[in-house]
Every structure is written in C-alpha cells, then in structure tokens.
Amino acid sequence: xxxxxxxxxxxxYAAACPCRDMLDLLANKWSALALGALxxxxxxxxxxxxxxxxxxxxVLTATLRRLExxxxxxxxxxxxxxxHVEYSLTELGRDACEPLALLRHWxxxxxxxxxxxxxxxxxAASVRA
Amino acid sequence: xxxxxxxxxxxxYAAACPCRDMLDLLANKWSALALGALxxxxxxxxxxxxxxxxxxxxVLTATLRRLExxxxxxxxxxxxxxxHVEYSLTELGRDACEPLALLRHWxxxxxxxxxxxxxxxxxAASVRA
DNA sequence: GGACACTGGTATCCGATGGGAACTATGATG
DNA sequence: CATCATAGTTCCCATCGGATACCAGTGTCC
Numbered sequence: 001x002x003x004x005x006x007x008x009x010x011x012x013y014a015a016a017c018p019c020r021d022m023l024d025l026l027a028n029k030w031s032a033l034a035l036g037a038l039x040x041x042x043x044x045x046x047x048x049x050x051x052x053x054x055x056x057x058x059v060l061t062a063t064l065r066r067l068e069x070x071x072x073x074x075x076x077x078x079x080x081x082x083x084h085v086e087y088s089l090t091e092l093g094r095d096a097c098e099p100l101a102l103l104r105h106w107x108x109x110x111x112x113x114x115x116x117x118x119x120x121x122x123x124a125a126s127v128r129a
Numbered sequence: 130x131x132x133x134x135x136x137x138x139x140x141x142y143a144a145a146c147p148c149r150d151m152l153d154l155l156a157n158k159w160s161a162l163a164l165g166a167l168x169x170x171x172x173x174x175x176x177x178x179x180x181x182x183x184x185x186x187x188v189l190t191a192t193l194r195r196l197e198x199x200x201x202x203x204x205x206x207x208x209x210x211x212x213h214v215e216y217s218l219t220e221l222g223r224d225a226c227e228p229l230a231l232l233r234h235w236x237x238x239x240x241x242x243x244x245x246x247x248x249x250x251x252x253a254a255s256v257r258a
Numbered sequence: 259g260g261a262c263a264c265t266g267g268t269a270t271c272c273g274a275t276g277g278g279a280a281c282t283a284t285g286a287t288g
Numbered sequence: 289c290a291t292c293a294t295a296g297t298t299c300c301c302a303t304c305g306g307a308t309a310c311c312a313g314t315g316t317c318c
Contacts, residue, residue, distance in 0.1 A: 010237045013162060015183035022236045022243055024158045029149075030276095032156045033142060045295055054144035056277050057296060071244040081285050082294040092242050099235040103228040107151045108139045113221050114151055115200045159305095174266055185306050186267065210314050211265045 025070055030055060030063040032100045035089065038073065039097050042088035072096055154199055159184060159192040161229045164218065167202060168226050171217035201225055 012019040025031060030052065037043060037051045049060055064087055067073045072093035078084040089097065141148040154160060159181065166172060166180045178189055193216055196202045201222035207213040218226065 010240050012233050012236055013166075013180055013182060017240075018243070019236050019240050020158075020183075022240055023161065023233065026232060026236065027156050027158045027161045029153045029156045032152065037142075046293090049295095051142055053142060054149075054277095056279090058278090058298085059276060061296065062275090071242075077295095082292090083284070083296090085295060092239070095239065096235065099228065099232040102231055103155065104141050104152065106225065106228040107141055107148050107155065110221070110224065111139050111146075111148050111151060113200075114147070175264090178266095183306090185308090187269090187307090188305060190267065191304090206266095211263090212267090212313075214266060 022070070025066060025072075026096060026100065028063075030059060031067060032104060034060070034063050034067065035072065035093060035097050035100055036104060038087060038089045038093070039101070042076075042086045045085050045087070048087060067093070151199070154195060154201075155225060155229065157192075159188060160196060161233060163189070163192050163196065164201065164222060164226050164229055165233060167216060167218045167222070168230070171205075171215045174214050174216070177216060196222070 010019050011017050012023050014020065033052050033055075034048060037048050043051070045060070045064075048064070049055060049057065052060065055063075064073060064075065068075050068087075071090055074088050074090055076086045076088070078086065139148050140146050141152050143149065162181050162184075163177060166177050172180070174189070174193075177193070178184060178186065181189065184192075193202060193204065197204050197216075200219055203217050203219055205215045205217070207215065
C-alpha cells in the first residue's frame with residue numbers, strides 16, 4: 001500500500017489527496033487538447049493556438065503555464081527576432097498523453113452515439129412506482 | 130471517412146465539431162468522478178455526494194443533469210418515503226467509463242512523479258541563445 | 259399535535275474562471 | 289517613420305464553481 005503526503009493511499013475521490021488536483025489539471029478540455037497538440041514534437045505558441053481552434057490567448061497562456069508548473073511541459077524561449085517560444089512535452093507529459101489520447105479518440109469514435117440536445121427528465125418522468 | 134453534422138471528419142480540435150462539446154463534458158473533474166462512482170451499479174444522490182468528497186449539492190446536481198442530458202446516465206425517481214432517486218450508467222456511460230477510469234488510474238499511479246508547487250520559469254529562465 | 263429527522267434537492271451570495279477584443283514590447287523590414 | 293510578426297498582457301464582462309442556508313414532503317417520537 002502506497003501511503004502519501006495526505007497520509008492515506010492515493011485516491012482521486014479523497015478531497016485532500018493531491019490526486020484530486022492532478023485530475024483537475026488533466027481532466028480539462030484545454031489541457032487535454034494542448035498536451036495532444038505537443039505529441040508530435042515541440043510547437044510554438046502560435047502553432048498551438050492555431051491547432052486549438054477557438055482558444056483565446058489568455059486561456060492558452062494560463063493552460064500552458066499551469067502544465068509547465070506541474071512538470072508536464074517545458075517552455076523554452078529563443079530570444080531571436082521575432083521572439084520565439086517553444087513548448088514541448090516532458091517525460092511525464094508524454095506519459096500523461098496516453099490516457100488523454102484514449103479519451104480524445106473515444107470521443108471521436110463514439111460521437112454519433114450521443115443524443116442531440118435531449119429532453120431533460122421532468123419531475124414526473126422515469127418514475128417507477 | 131466519416132462526415133458529420135459539422136460537415137467534416139470528426140475532430141476534437143475543430144471548434145465547431147460536436148466532439149468539442151463532448152470532450153468538454155467528459156474532460157471534467159466532477160464528470161469523471163461521478164461516472165466512476167456509478168461503475169459498480171446504481172447509486173443514490175446522497176451516496177454519490179458522499180463518495181465525491183467535497184462536492185457541493187448544487188454542482189453535483191448540475192453535473193448529473195448534464196450527464197443525463199447527454200445520455201450518459203439515467204435518473205430514476207422512486208416516489209417512496211422518503212423520496213428515493215437513483216442514478217445509473219447507460220450503455221454509453223458505461224463505455225465512457227473506460228477511458229475515464231484509465232485517466233483516474235494513471236493519475237493515482239503517477240502522482241508521485243509530479244513536482245510539488247514548482248517554480249515558474251521566469252522570463253530569463255530556460256533561454257537558449 | 260408539535261418537533262425533529264431523512265432525502266433530494268433549490269436559493270443565494272460571492273469569488274474564481276472563461277472568453278472576446280484591444281493593446282503592448284521588441285526589433286526587423288519597407 | 290509606419291508596418292509586420294511573435295508572444296503574450298490587460299480589461300471587461302458573463303458564466304461557473306463552491307459554501308452555506310433553506311425548502312418540501314412524509315414518517316416517527318414525545
């Protein structure tokens with residue numbers, strides 16, 4: 001049994017376990033997409049921004065900084081002109097990509113099974129006497 | 130090639146693709162935990178709330194309603210006394226649990242590799258001339 | 259009959275987060 | 289001197305997440 005800083009076995013369901021924070025970091029739309037965008041090698045800010053269609057620069061910066069802070073990506077500045085910043089996966093980030101890639105692919109593979117905007121159960125619906 | 134309502138192959142990176150919405154739904158801390166909480170069979174609101182340590186009733190209600198709306202969980206009301214509401218996975222929800230369970234387990238298995246609150250790169254750090 | 263408990267939520271308030279648009283800094287280029 | 293490119297930052301506002309309080313319906317206890 002692995003005990004931890006929270007004094008218990010690691011458990012994503014425990015509010016105080018650091019796992020909760022990591023899950024919060026990874027189980028996030030932009031994180032999942034950003035890490036995926038780096039799977040094929042380092043990319044620059046602008047390239048990631050283009051790939052993650054629709055992301056605002058503010059949110060992308062925040063996402064990448066958070067990933068960097070947690071050791072999933074490296075940020076390298078090449079002070080050329082114009083400025084050139086490259087983001088790449090760390091060893092840990094590469095490993096984290098596997099489950100995230102599975103999730104992304106599952107979504108793509110199963111999207112047709114999802115109902116469109118459906119009817120919410122009204123209070124009386126689905127009632128079994 | 131599978132074409133879709135967005136007129137293109139499904140792609141989570143495309144802003145207009147419904148995949149994006151599904152990813153947003155699944156790549157979410159509370160969704161991932163809530164679906165996992167239902168893996169072993171139907172559970173009642175109070176039980177899920179207890180399992181997802183720290184979730185507020187408002188957020189849990191919203192999460193479950195959203196999952197229901199997208200066909201991942203079923204909500205069944207048993208008008209017994211006291212009121213009894215049961216949430217269970219649909220076929221689709223059960224399938225969605227696989228990649229989410231992998232993600233949760235990856236986090237637990239790799240949590241020790243994550244650096245603690247680390248130093249953010251200051252503008253001068255990591256610069257390669 | 260009144261107080262209390264159980265269940266599954268709402269209502270309310272507030273700070274954090276997400277998103278869009280505009281703006282900045284630096285230095286090359288025309 | 290104006291323009292362009294890169295990589296952001298700043299501002300504002302709408303939405304979301306989280307904490308706390310409260311509610312409705314019914315059964316039981318005293």
